[in-house]
Amino acid sequence: MKYQKPKGTADIMPDQSSKWQYVEETARKLFEKYCYQEVRTPIFEKFEVFSRTSGETSDIVTKEMYDFYDKGDRHITLRPEGTAGVVRAFVENKLYGPEIQKPVKTYYMGPMFRYERPQSGRLREFHQIGVEAFGVDNPALDVEVMAMAINLLKQFGLTSLKLAVNTLGDDESRQAYRQALVDYLTPFENELSDDSKERLKKNPLRILDSKDSNDQKIVEKAPSILDYLTPQAHARFETIKELLSVLDIDYVVDSNMVRGLDYYNHTIFEIMSADDAFGGKWTTICAGGRYNKLVKELGGPETPGIGFGLGVERLLLVIENQSLPIAKKLDVYVVGIGEQTSTESLKLVQTLRNQGFVAERDYLDRKPKGQFKTASKLAAQYTLTIGESELVEKTANLKNMQTGTEKKVTLADVYQDFALLINSITEE
RNA sequence: GCGGUAGUGGCGAAGUGGUUAACGCACCGGAUUGUGGCUCCGGCACGCGUGGGUUCGAUUCCCACCUACCGCCCCA
Numbered sequence: 001m002k003y004q005k006p007k008g009t010a011d012i013m014p015d016q017s018s019k020w021q022y023v024e025e026t027a028r029k030l031f032e033k034y035c036y037q038e039v040r041t042p043i044f045e046k047f048e049v050f051s052r053t054s055g056e057t058s059d060i061v062t063k064e065m066y067d068f069y070d071k072g073d074r075h076i077t078l079r080p081e082g083t084a085g086v087v088r089a090f091v092e093n094k095l096y097g098p099e100i101q102k103p104v105k106t107y108y109m110g111p112m113f114r115y116e117r118p119q120s121g122r123l124r125e126f127h128q129i130g131v132e133a134f135g136v137d138n139p140a141l142d143v144e145v146m147a148m149a150i151n152l153l154k155q156f157g158l159t160s161l162k163l164a165v166n167t168l169g170d171d172e173s174r175q176a177y178r179q180a181l182v183d184y185l186t187p188f189e190n191e192l193s194d195d196s197k198e199r200l201k202k203n204p205l206r207i208l209d210s211k212d213s214n215d216q217k218i219v220e221k222a223p224s225i226l227d228y229l230t231p232q233a234h235a236r237f238e239t240i241k242e243l244l245s246v247l248d249i250d251y252v253v254d255s256n257m258v259r260g261l262d263y264y265n266h267t268i269f270e271i272m273s274a275d276d277a278f279g280g281k282w283t284t285i286c287a288g289g290r291y292n293k294l295v296k297e298l299g300g301p302e303t304p305g306i307g308f309g310l311g312v313e314r315l316l317l318v319i320e321n322q323s324l325p326i327a328k329k330l331d332v333y334v335v336g337i338g339e340q341t342s343t344e345s346l347k348l349v350q351t352l353r354n355q356g357f358v359a360e361r362d363y364l365d366r367k368p369k370g371q372f373k374t375a376s377k378l379a380a381q382y383t384l385t386i387g388e389s390e391l392v393e394k395t396a397n398l399k400n401m402q403t404g405t406e407k408k409v410t411l412a413d414v415y416q417d418f419a420l421l422i423n424s425i426t427e428e
Numbered sequence: 429g430c431g432g433u434a435g436u437g438g439c440g441a442a443g444u445g446g447u448u449a450a451c452g453c454a455c456c457g458g459a460u461u462g463u464g465g466c467u468c469c470g471g472c473a474c475g476c477g478u479g480g481g482u483u484c485g486a487u488u489c490c491c492a493c494c495u496a497c498c499g500c501c502c503c504a
Binding site for chain 1: 429430456457460461462463464465477494495496497498499500501502503504
């Protein structure tokens with residue numbers, strides 16, 4: 001093979017694209033019910049947009065960014081996630097202005113890039129559908145966002161979902177907790193996995209979701225963030241849980257859940273699926289949270305925000321086996337017998353299309369048998385056959401492919417109103 | 429970045445250090461001057477991921493690389 005797609009990328013071919021369209025369309029419709037509007041931001045941004053917001057020491061920034069210097073020596077990076085770019089656009093376009101109604105509810109969908117080893121449900125170019133809402137700190141919005149995410153997944157027919165929620169509290173809570181955690185873990189430092197030893201210095205919270213079994217044992221008895229919340233942060237989290245219950249949304253509190261990005265505070269959540277597609281393991285397909293300092297970080301006024309990102313490839317893995325309501329339909333297949341019918345066939349399909357039908361024809365001058373076979377395979381409702389004699393008589397042979405009944409019709413009638421002919425053959 | 433498995437026609441899949449690389453599906457043509465199923469016949473790999481090497485000779489042995497898949501890190 002001379003040319004191959006770059007490592008970790010995928011071609012979405014015609015047999016797949018309808019699924020993508022269905023997913024995107026469904027998301028758009030749902031988001032608009034909640035009054036979210038689409039924003040489209042650049043695929044690449046200045047490196048600092050992500051390094052500032054994701055955390056200088058986060059893995060995403062230190063090893064997973066697709067960055068490069070352009071011809072103007074600008075440090076550019078392909079976006080690894082959607083939030084930072086949307087926040088940048090929010091600030092740059094001054095949507096924080098008083099004349100703009102809050103919350104500003106936005107959604108986006110598109111490719112993201114991370115330089116990592118591809119594996120199941122993880123590509124270097126992958127796609128996310130996400131939402132971001134700015135300007136409101138009300139916990140009701142947190143819950144509405146989670147409810148919307150769940151609704152979306154349910155619309156795709158996903159069952160066996162798990163909503164895990166946690167809070168990172170405010171700055172004060174988080175700092176107090178971080179200290180407590182480090183104090184607890186330091187005596188165990190030598191027992192921790194090599195990865196976690198590193199994390200102890202860089203990002204101790206990450207040790208909480210280590211997959212190393214020994215780490216997990218140590219973490220079991222570690223202090224919980226929930227015990228270090230300030231009264232306000234605590235009250236906020238209680239409200240969140242209460243509102244989830246009011247909406248009858250099942251959830252579990254996972255106080256060990258953390259985020260890969262540094263900008264979150266207060267509410268964070270993940271929606272996981274244990275579908276067969278993931279070998280029965282709980283796998284996160286949607287994750288999000290609140291980020292009240294991000295807008296300020298990117299130069300805007302202090303403005304609260306909350307959002308989530310949904311991994312489209314992972315979602316597709318789950319709905320792969322389901323039959324989606326995607327109907328390919330073909331109304332008429334025009335069978336032309338002999339080269340000299342090609343012109344009339346062209347006029348026929350064009351006329352039918354103009355009349356609103358989905359029409360196709362043969363372009364290879366194949367034998368009738370082959371053409372009918374194709375019509376059958378394409379699930380054509382009707383065929384319209386013309387040969388030399390029909391050409392002379394200015395007629396065509398209309399056939400209902402389901403019943404097999406045939407009828408001679410005039411071309412004039414077809415050009416006039418094909419729907420009428422369909423009715424007549426159906427009635428007989 | 430680390431570890432493991434794999435790479436033969438459009439797809440699935442045998443195979444061997446040595447003349448013409450099985451078979452199945454799909455596709456195309458014919459039997460049936462113009463009709464969807466079945467059956468029968470025929471066609472369909474400038475060649476076995478790429479590049480080197482060993483050898484009289486390699487798809488088959490060795491090395492490197494590429495890619496895919498699985499796991500780790502991390503994450504959607």
